[in-house]
Amino acid sequence: MMKEITKNILTKVIRKRPADSFKGTYGKIVLIGGNRNFGGAIIMASLAAVCSGAGLVTTITDPTNQTSLHDWLPEAMFVDYNDFETASPIIKGADVIVIGPGLGTDNIALSLLTKTFEVAHTNQTLIIDGSALTLLAHNHLSLPKSSLNILTPHQMEWQRVSGIEIADQNPTANQRIADQLKAIIVVKSHRTEVYANGKVYQNTGGTPAQATGGMGDTLAGLIGGFTAQFENKTAATLAAVYTHSAIADKLAKKQYVVLPHQISEALPKFMFKNQESKNDN
Numbered sequence: 001m002m003k004e005i006t007k008n009i010l011t012k013v014i015r016k017r018p019a020d021s022f023k024g025t026y027g028k029i030v031l032i033g034g035n036r037n038f039g040g041a042i043i044m045a046s047l048a049a050v051c052s053g054a055g056l057v058t059t060i061t062d063p064t065n066q067t068s069l070h071d072w073l074p075e076a077m078f079v080d081y082n083d084f085e086t087a088s089p090i091i092k093g094a095d096v097i098v099i100g101p102g103l104g105t106d107n108i109a110l111s112l113l114t115k116t117f118e119v120a121h122t123n124q125t126l127i128i129d130g131s132a133l134t135l136l137a138h139n140h141l142s143l144p145k146s147s148l149n150i151l152t153p154h155q156m157e158w159q160r161v162s163g164i165e166i167a168d169q170n171p172t173a174n175q176r177i178a179d180q181l182k183a184i185i186v187v188k189s190h191r192t193e194v195y196a197n198g199k200v201y202q203n204t205g206g207t208p209a210q211a212t213g214g215m216g217d218t219l220a221g222l223i224g225g226f227t228a229q230f231e232n233k234t235a236a237t238l239a240a241v242y243t244h245s246a247i248a249d250k251l252a253k254k255q256y257v258v259l260p261h262q263i264s265e266a267l268p269k270f271m272f273k274n275q276e277s278k279n280d281n
């Protein structure tokens with residue numbers, strides 16, 4: 001049975017911030033990706049992570065992206081993705097790792113992915129998106145065993161990872177592979193589906209105004225921000241998927257296209273309106 005992802009999920013997940021808290025309360029997140037050509041992808045993912053309230057964000061990327069990253073997002077820290085010695089302790093110390101947006105599929109990318117899989121540990125959430133999914137499939141890598149893994153494929157990436165042709169992708173077939181992978185799988189489409197703990201959830205929002213490069217990179221950063229802050233990781237993933245499309249639907253009432261960074265910019269107000277105490281009291 002497919003369950004619908006609706007607005008109800010928001011107030012269950014987006015909690016009121018306790019007064020006695022600091023940036024560490026809201027999670028340390030690292031985002032790994034952005035080669036020379038795809039810097040925008042990791043910047044968009046990082047923007048979503050910061051705007052969704054992650055406490056401390058570090059972006060590990062090609063050094064050619066450093067200036068534009070800080071131009072968009074002075075809140076993010078930067079580490080050169082060629083310098084694994086510096087990156088390694090930061091990756092190990094993170095609550096959430098997002099890997100793949102704009103990572104590319106060259107040797108640096110593969111080496112970063114395998115090293116990240118090696119250091120990933122218990123109590124970490126690992127979000128695998130974009131090029132990291134393509135690398136995972138093409139190199140027959142195994143997912144790390146101890147971290148909670150969340151995969152965010154579009155339909156072609158899911159074909160690569162699962163072996164199920166796009167035309168044959170359906171809840172029964174997808175569920176079987178999701179069970180084997182022991183991961184939360186977000187299969188993105190115009191009606192995104194989430195496979196988690198033996199259940200299937202279908203999103204009820206989303207608009208073709210979202211069909212723009214970077215929209216999935218933004219979702220990966222948003223899932224990162226939500227899982228960094230909120231306890232129940234399945235619920236946080238569902239709430240992130242819903243939030244991403246609900247903001248787009250709202251903007252699309254007055255815009256022909258919705259740009260990924262506009263979703264991130266709308267997050268603080270959207271989360272304010274849809275937080276716990278707003279409807280629970």
Ligand SMILES: NC(=O)C1=CN([C@@H]2O[C@H](COP(=O)(O)OP(=O)(O)OC[C@H]3O[C@@H](n4cnc5c(N)ncnc54)[C@H](OP(=O)(O)O)[C@@H]3O)[C@@H](O)[C@H]2O)[C@@H](O)CC1
Binds near residue numbers: 038154
């Ligand atoms: N500004 C930046 O830096 C940006 C950087 N980006 C980064 O680029 C990297 C590569 O990611 P990618 O998704 O662009 O390429 P890939 O994995 O080859 O998939 C495309 C192939 O699959 C096919 N396809 C079929 N169904 C599909 C579906 N439902 N959804 C999507 N595709 C579908 C599709 O068919 P076609 O469109 O040709 O008909 C095509 O043949 C990755 O790291 C990403 O983060 C982008 O985010 C853009 C902005």
Ligand SMILES: Nc1ncnc2c1ncn2[C@@H]1O[C@H](COP(=O)(O)OP(=O)(O)O)[C@@H](O)[C@H]1O
Binds near residue numbers: 190206208213216
């Ligand atoms: N027609 C559509 N209706 C609803 N959502 C869409 C539509 N087209 C794309 N999206 C959303 O946009 C995102 C695209 O992700 P992805 O293909 O990974 O983009 P990118 O890698 O360029 O960032 C997904 O979240 C998907 O659900």
Ligand SMILES: [Mg+2]
Binds near residue numbers: 129130154216217
């Ligand atoms: Mg993508």
